Amino acid sequence: MNEDWKQIWSDIVNSVRGETAPQVQVPETSDDARAVAPVNETPAVSVATDAGAVVSRAEFDPSALVADQEAGAFETEAFTASAAPSQDAAAEIELLARVETDAAEMLESVAEESDSLTLRTLWTRWRGRLGAVGVAVIALGMLAILFFPQLAPQVEELLAPKPPAPDIVATFKDGEITRDQLLAHLAVLVPKEAQERVRTFENLRALAQEMVLDELIRRWAAERKVDSQETFSHTMQHISEELNLDSLHSQMHTSEIPVQESEIQAYYQQNQEQFQGKTLDEAREEIRQRLASERENSYMQEYIDRLRANASITKDLALLDVPEPTEDDLKKYYDANRAQFKLPTQVVVDELEIPIEDDEQDAKQRADKALLRIRSGASFVQASQEITGTNVLTATTVVSGTRSANWETVVWGLQPNEISEVINDDGDVFSIVRLRELQPERVATFAEMRPEILELVRQQKTDEWFKTNGAKILFTLKGQRYSLEQFYKEYKELPLETRAKYEGADGRKRLAEDLITRLLVVEDTYDRLLDVKNKDELEETRLDVLKQMYHQENVDDQIKISDEAAQKFYDENKARLVKPPEARIRYLRIGLGQTEDEEKRAQEKANEAFRKLVPGPFQQGADFAAIASEYSEDQESAAKGGELDGWVGEGFDTLAELSEHPFHERVLSLGVNEISLPFFFGDSLYIVQVIERSDPQPIPFEQAKELIREKLTHDQHDELLANLSERVTQDANIVIYDSVLRALVAEFAPAQTPTPEE
16 A cells, blocks of 8 residues: 555544654664774553464553452351350460551551452452451461462462352453353454453453453443544544445455456465465466556555545635744744743863772772873863773753752853862762863853744744634535635644644645545445445444543543643753754774774774874864865765755654664764764764764753643653543452363363373
């Protein structure tokens, strides 16, 4: 299926996904990146995974609502005294009471440290419900599990609840799940060929819990009359369209795209080696599918062209031309929000770090030695090369509040170009610092903040435009009118990465054309597939939507994050809300080859290039662009004097940073025009020159506000969800009968073939 067609019924409809914007990539990296060193030193329907686990259909995990849910109704007769105690038994009962108290204290202490939620939950559930004798016996049974684990199955079976009937796998308030219902539901979710693999005790138990939750959600939906709500109807309409579009695509692919028998035979004759001895009859369907796939793009485009040609369409896409902010708009925003653009005090320093690790005395000796070399005239880089286990950073910007109090007290007290004594930085490293520049607190200029302000004001004007003009008709399709408000609703439901494809007026116009196409296809789908039934899939997806709405009502809608709370968090965490520094660079790259000899030659070549760039004291180095053109094996950048497009810096993509961090760290340790020593990265040697740097910049409150709200929302969400889980578990009185599930698993287990010895 071509990308445009996918976009019509996938990108446009799926409105619940997003991903981080890509970062600028460093050149020629590989997965087995070496440590930097100088040369001279992890949707809608449950699926069966390969491991055999059943994955829950909904993001709203049913286990969250039944966490720690234990047996339920308890058979107490075996543990309850049948008659009042006699005077002769008084001493024994008093002893048992003391045993109960001691056992309770021990169990609660052990359970706090134990991974066994069963012990803790059973104790909490039944403590106080039974007499002293019963609780004491339970306590002794639990202690037996702790100290004699081999008794666990017997004790667990003794304490387990008894099902009301042999085929009942779960009960809950005014309801039950039977064995046959469980198997029927499994058949809907998992293909027949995979059922044996996933029919484990753990999976069936999770499925039973999910079925209980499904029924509770249905009851909630009936009480709330959710089916009549506009949001639910809108969502289910899109889901129904999606299922029908998938069915249409499958039908076209299997029967409508023409493939002649003669073409199949010709393909088989020309490519017999691909089919590994299969006959024509055996390979026929595979060949037909291949040929249909090759023709799909052109067939789908012809199909869409026919729909458009036969439809009556009028458009007023000029309504999507949102006026751009004027320079006056931007300056007014800056003046009104000047306090948000305050930059804290910061310093630019050179720093040599000596990690303390296991031997503090040795680290201190090396730090003292480094300080002596620097004060004798050696540069920080030279001192780092001479003394092992050190790390050097040059021209680094440090924002107030980001380092230890001891470090900042010393450094903020230095004069420009003054070198500090050895600083013990929170017991982790010894540092030697030279202050290059002290930058006092100030308000960032309009020019500095203009790009960020432009984006903020542009979004404001866009929202205002669509709100003001929402009732105007954007296009009419076969007499059906679609307003600007309807269009913007669809636009805002797009995943972030899809919305990025439709930015600006031209992008929004392309989206409008895609929506017209989608509506035409949807209408044609209903006409052509009236006999297509997706009842089971639609019900499963309907339950997912209901669960999300239940979660929305009981958790998400209860979350309240005020502007005051966001501002308070911002004020308390300004030092952490900083845009990382970046650099523009030139570089030359020399591949290491495949053998030791090739690697040795690469090092010699890199050293030769470096000597030309940095020949020594009182000598003028060669132009970096000329050396990169001569020595670099990266032809694209060498043609531009080694200059890399874009900026290099630490990004927010954690996975990418795992591999790229060493390169970024080396680059950001350099000052402007400074040239690095040759260093290993990936399968190459690099020499880098920084041609421009940007310092760390505090993120203005308006930009950070959404990130802060996300963080505070996440924290409040977890607390509310925990409360909801506890409440549902108690109110629904859910009981899962493990004995019935184990019997069911045993029933389907393959028969064991007796060994000759047996």
